[in-house]
Amino acid sequence: MSRTDVGETLREMWETRPARPRDGRQVAGVAAGIARRYDIDPVLVRVGFVVAAFSGIGAALYIAGWILLPDGPADPAAPRAGRPRTWLVIALAIAAAITMGTVFGGNGPDVILPLLVVAALLYLLHRSRGDRATRTADAPTVATPMTAPGPSPVADGTGAAGSTEPPVAPPAWDPLGAAPFAWDLPEPSPPPAEPPPRRLPVTPVTLGVALIAGSATAVIMMLGGMLTLANLDVLCGVVLAVLGAGLVVGAFLRTGRGLIPFALLLSALTWALVAAPLDRWQGDGYGELVAAPTTVAALQPSYERGAGEIDLDLRNLDLAVPPDGNTSPVRTRIxxxxxxxxxxxxxxADVTVTARAGLGDVRFDRLEDDGPDAHVQVIDDLGTDGVRSGRPLAIDIDAGLADVEVRRG
Structure with a gap:
């Protein structure tokens, strides 16, 4: 494929961009317009926006479509479109604000890959279904009833010929009025209506295939010794991939909407497992853990909690170099x-801190990171005096869904 072909396709995509219809819209009609342009199920497009929201670009893409796609013309015969649902507009605004904060807050490169994926999918969709724009069917021509040619002589009440009655409209079976002598015959019965086309069972078949794929993956992981809580997101990802394939097939066959609840729930679960893996929840008990060691011997190698609070006070920890001259770092893990x-x-104190949170907020003095996969790393911070003295302190913090703060004094 040459560069000219790509440029021509992009130009065609812009010139034939769809209008946002006034009917069938949930917020602004972006998903409905894209679906009608490429003759696919609008639910698939809406699910795509929801999935893109997990990568941080879904709301921004919808607002961009709202701006770039023109509003469809009003149809006087169509029912008046209702106002957008207030809660959907509010949720869209909040998601867009979070997206803008992510981009301008230093995580801009994290959204580049999802944007490239979306652009590639739109390009491939136009290449494969660009000629399937939904056209409005021509209005059927209504035949004007024809009357019988000329007055027909009939007998009046006295039996005399020559009186006439008003012409009678021909029946539906004789629209041309060719056989007025047989108009008094009963109307023929209409042909039996054809049964609606049977839809393929995409939903049950996809759920069955997803169950088989998940079971097979679990057996393979179990035999390989990899079926652990830390790898549960892999198992969910396999099932989610099967559901996604079923949604794509169902969109082209206009069926399979029953898969949407399963796909959304599993998407949220998979995202949560990736952001805060379950292996970080295997701490030593639950509740509050408070410790304030004053000697290196009293400092534990690790402090763990499955859920709760850890408050570790090291302000009085003796980090002086011992008589044997040991200057190795004093380490602990949380x-x-x-x-x-x-x-x-x-x-x-001379401090090295590595703090991670699957989802939450991580802070060390003026350094801060939040959101999914929050991470702060400080190497060899010399403290308020700016002088290297005593034994260095190395702290490693690994958290799932948590707020982490390391501060001096």
Whole structure:
């Protein structure tokens, strides 16, 4: 495929961009317009926007379509379109604000790959179905009833010929009025209506294939010793891929809408497992853990909680170099499934911090990161005095759904 072909396709995509219809819209008609342009199920397009929202670009793409796609002409015969649902507009605005905050907050490169994927999908969709724009069918021509040619002599009440009656409209079976002598015959019965075309069972077949694929994947992972909580997102991903394929097939066959609830629930579960893996929830118990060691011997190698709160106070920890001259770092690790982690370190200590949260907020002094896969790393921070002294302190924090804060003093 040459560069000229790509440019020609992009130009055609812009010139034949769909209008947003006034009927069948949920918010602004972006999904309905795209679906009618390429003759696919609008539910598939709406599901695509929802899936794109998990990558942080769904709301921005919808607003871009709202701006770039023209509003469809009003049809006087069509029912008046209702106003957009208020809660949908509010949710769209909140999602768009989060998207803009993600882009301008330093995570702009994270949305480049999803944008490229969406652009490639739109390009391929236009290449395969660009000639399937929905055309409005011509209005059927209504035949004007014809009357019998000329007056027909009939007998009046006295039996005399020559009186006439008003012409009678021909029946439906003789629209040309060719056999007026047989108009008094009963109308022929209409042919039996054809049964509606049978829709393929996309929903049950896809659910069955997803169940088989999930079971086979679980057996393979079990035999390989990989079926653990940490790899549960892989199993969900396989099932989600089958459901996604069923939705695509169903969109072209205009069926399979029963898969949408399953796909949305599994998408949310898979995203949560990727953002906060279950292996981070395997801490030592639940509840509050408070510790304030003052000696290196009293400092535990790790502090763990499945859910709750960890408050580790290291401000009085003795980090002086011992008589044997050991200057190796003093290390500790914190693991939290869901909750809050607070660590206080001496103001002048030499600190190295690596803190991660699957979903939450991570802070160290003025450094902060939030959202999915929040991460803050500080190497060899010399503290308030700016002088290397004593044994360095190395803290590794691994959390799932949590707020993590490391501060001095």
């Amino acid at each position: 693991s939290m499934g869901a909750g809050d982690v607070t660590v206080r370190v001496p103001p002048a």
